[in-house]
Amino acid sequence: MALDVEAIREDFPILRRKVNGKRIAYLDNAATSQKPLAVLEAMERYYRTCNANVHRGTHRLSEEATDAYEKARANIAGFINAQPEEIIFTKNATEALNLVASVVCRQAKEGQRILLTQMEHHSNIVPWQIWAAERGLELGYAEIGEGFSLSGQSVLEGLSGSPLIFSFTHISNVLGTINDAAWLCRKARQAGAYSCVDAAQSVPHMQVDVREMGCDFLAFSGHKMLGPMGIGVLYMRRRLQECLPPFLGGGDMISSVGFERSYWNAPPRKYEAGTPNVAGAIGLSAAIDYLRRVGMGKIARHEKELARLCVERLEAIGKARIYGPKKRAGLVSFNIGSVHAHDAAAFADGEGVQIRAGHHCAMPLVRMLGEAATCRASFYLYNTEEEVERLSHAMRKAQRALG
Ligand SMILES: Cc1ncc(COP(=O)(O)O)c(C=O)c1O
Incomplete structure (x- = not known):
């Protein structure tokens, strides 16, 4: 069964907005x-x-707030099949x-x-x-091989020296490449390295x-999944929580000072x-309930169907350079002929279409592609073929006009 996108869109008041006199098409979900x-x-409702x-009050409101906060943690844990205590709230994926x-x-x-x-x-x-x-450590990078995928050979070479940790992205925010995280974590474990998944x-x-x-660690942000800004999650395997040191010091993280x-x-x-x-955790939990109701598989x-259509339409324009594997997640990075990415995004904005142009906080990768910037359209459950x-x-x- 396909998504009922029109019904979903009713739940997002911002999608009724107009930009430059045109109905907004929000394609910057990454x-x-x-x-x-x-x-x-x-x-x-919480506020x-x-x-x-x-965690520190003996009055009713504090008990209710604590209860709501811990219920949110349990709900988020269930969403990724973790234990509640393995969920650490952060500001965002970056902080995690x-x-x-x-x-x-x-x-x-x-x-x-x-x-x-x-x-x-x-x-x-x-x-x-x-x-x-700070610590005199060495950095290595597993390489991108054929078809915008990680080179398995390069990963194995990188792991052969038994690094401390292998930290990698599950889905590239530029290429849409979906890495085989289970295989990468297994290889890290066999090499005696921690595995961390962005x-x-x-x-x-x-x-x-x-x-x-x-995985040993897994990081994500609430704001990219219908939740509010300012809340992120780090999953940390239970056994590691005991032996690793704390991060920040202060109230609530101590038993005695x-x-x-x-x-x-x-x-x-x-x-x-x-x-x-607290409100962020509650908002993220409500976002997860929403996503569950719609269904992650659907x-x-x-999104993949929209990305496929997008590639097809861009290829038909001619002179389009499209970056990413055929089997991609729901995002498409591209440039059109000699049109600068920022100019292309400005043209899109003129039509009410919101896309991202730039290095996407992945400068080394975008430089490797031979570009200073690319356009990126990224889709979510409320986007349409239109x-x-x-x-x-x-x-x-x-x-x-410019190509
Ligand atoms: C792959 C990837 N990792 C990490 C981040 C950082 O997320 P945040 O800015 O929410 O911390 C992003 C944000 O775009 C991302 O795409």
């Missing part, structure tokens, strides 16, 4: 998604009825990846290696660079199961210092 009323209402600080880099590298020995890939977002490169410089572009769009995947030393709270609170984003099929046609129409106009 950057952030729009929010359904159910999410906005859940957050408003209207039981806003209080969590910084957390992993900090707790893993602080225990590293000089000269140890960190393995990444050539298709990483800056948030899975820069934290490792910072810690590599799932910022996968958890919002497909069913992810951390047990099946076998003295002038000389302190003792940590049980995980996940050991990794959540200070007042958390969402993934719908919106893809409108993008294609705008790109034709851009090609005629």
